[in-house]
Amino acid sequence: MVRDVPRxxxxxxxxxRDFVDRHAAMIRELANGFDAPLHLLFPECFASNVAAFxxxxxxxRIAGRIYYAKKANKARCFVRAAADAxxxxxxxSIGEFGEALVAGIRGADIGVSGPAKASDLLRLAVHHDALVAIDSVDELKRLVAIGQQSGRVARVLLRMAPATQRSSRFGFDPSSLHAALGLCASNRSALSLEGFSFHLSGYDAQARCDQTGIAVRACSAARAFDLAPRTIDIGGGFAMSYAGADDWTAFQAAHRPDDYHGNKTFDGFYPYHAACGGARMLEAIVxxxxxxxxxxxxxxxxxxxxQLMLEPGRALLDQAGFTVFAVQGVKDLDGYxxxxVNGTSFSVSEQWFASEFLPDPELLPTERERGEPLATHVPYRACVGGASCLDSDMVTWRKVAFPRRPEIGDLLLYPNTAGYQMDSNESPFHELPLPPKLVVTLDGTRPHWRVDRLSTLSGA
Structure with missing residues (x-):
């Protein structure tokens, strides 16, 4: 009995979907003109996701502030879309801070996170009235000194260690949190405690609800220090769906090691379907x-x-971009x-997590193939390798079921890659060009595109 191929x-x-189906010729022209992998970006989708939250x-009836977690994608168009919204x-980082300012976001609307932040970043935040999430007593003391030296008052959130994730290296445990509150109370001329923050691993809405309840109680406890925090930053980690529920369930049940090149196995995958993702996850939390x-x-x-503060990254980038690779060779093996392709796995960064980006890449039909019945094609299974000399440089380890054998010059489309996939791990290894990012607008009768220009702060 022949087993069904996992898809x-x-x-x-x-x-x-309409853009890909109706404007394949434009995609081919752009891929040919830039002679490199491409990332196509769609800021309208970003704006739609913001509106849903x-x-x-x-x-x-919750007072709230949304902060776009810029680390999810380096493209300037998205931080500009955040400013427009x-x-x-x-x-x-200082670089991300500068990009946010250049895109039009006021300093007072910038949140600064991360552990043991560089003093230069802390000074920049204080001078621009940004909100700083503090991770340790040592960092808080440095911020006090900066506030005193500058004659400014630093706006502060105290990051709480997750109550259910004891192994996390981030945040104040209860005893150090008490010490931090004392520092805030005794340094009012340099610090203004605005609230508490946390960030949880995983995608459990109830866990975030529970941790927010702990933060509410911390706001009340701070009154014993004559402090009046009123903001709770619940962080990010809003799940998103890349595939339908039935397809994800069927895939998990069907796939096995011999569906991957070299019988590759993985410790785990991102949950590619989320019954409660994006703004629906926020709904479940509140x-x-x-x-x-x-x-x-x-x-x-x-x-x-x-008021609640949230920091979605991936969830604001849901459907906001996809990646295009060109085929530059095909090797036939035994059964697959x-x-x-003309790029590397650095441009689909799930490999960074020792995992695999699982949604099926699509083979873009040629003009000749458009409208042809599927029966005219012979299916072909193939994994997708990068152009580097590294054996581990596999864009897709899985033997994907393509409708036919790919040919040199064909294009592969990797769907929904804007969130964390495109550039988290990018590298000009072998002096290969980094994939350009092209911003596509679909607000007219014909799509328009432009190169996503970074500011001079990034050296572009």
Whole structure:
């Protein structure tokens, strides 16, 4: 009996699906003209995702602020879209801070996160009135000194260690948090405690609801120090779906090591379907009842006069881009092939997590093939290798079921790669060009594109 080939077809935004189906010739022309892998970006999808989070906050009558976690994608168009939408940016370096300012985000709308931040970054944050999430007593003391030297008051969140993730290296445990509150109380001329923050690994909405309940109690406890924090930053980690529920369930049940080149195995995968992702996950968090409480979180937040701050990255980039590789060779093996493309796995960064980006890449039909019945094609299974000399440089280890044998010059489309995949791990290894990012607008009768220009701060 022949086993069915595991597949994981990607979910596509109808607008992007229409773009690919109707404008394949434009995609081929761009791939040929730039002679490199391409990242195509769609800021309209980013704006739509922002609007969904805002609706959820409004429906629950919660005062809230959205900060785009810039680390999720280096493209300037998205931080500019954040500025246009009136949301903030979460940054963790001087470079990201500068990019946010250049894109039009005010310093007061920038949140600075990360452990043991460089003093230069802390000074920049203080001078621009940014909100700084502090991770340790040592860092808080450095910020006090900077505030005293500058004559400015630093705006501060105290990052709490996750109550259920004891191995995390981030945040204040209860005893050090008490010491930090004392420092805030005794240095009011240099510090203004605005609230508490946390970030949880994983995608459990109830865990975030529970941790927010702990943070609400911390706001109340701070009153013993004559402090009045009113902001709780619940961080990011909002899941998103790359594929449908049935397809993801079927894939997990069907795939096995011999579906991967070299019988490659992985410790785990991103959950490529989320029944409760994006703004729906925020809905589950605020509608949930924190452990030890008796009423929904949204009601508690309102009663205490608090506001929520959130830092989505991947979830704001859902459907906001895809990646295009050109085929530059095919090697036939026993029962499958290896397709080599004109880029490397550094441009699909799930490999950074020792994992695999699982949604099926698509073979873009040629003009000759458009409208042909599928029966005219002979299916072909192949993994996808990068153009480097590294044996481990596999863009896709899985033997994907393509509708036919790819040929030199064909294009492979990797769907929904804007969130963390495109550039987290990019490298000009072998002096290969970094894939250019092209911003596509779909607000007219014909799509328009432009190169995403970074500011001079990035040396571009």
């Amino acid at each position: 994981l077809p990607a979910s596509w935004d109808p607008m992007l 805002r609706r959820t906050l409004a429906e629950h 009136g949301i903030g940016a979460d940054v963790a 509608a949930g009842v924190p452990e030890g409480d008796s009423k929904p979180l949204a009601e508690t937040v309102r009663e205490h006069g608090l 092939g290896i397709v080599t």
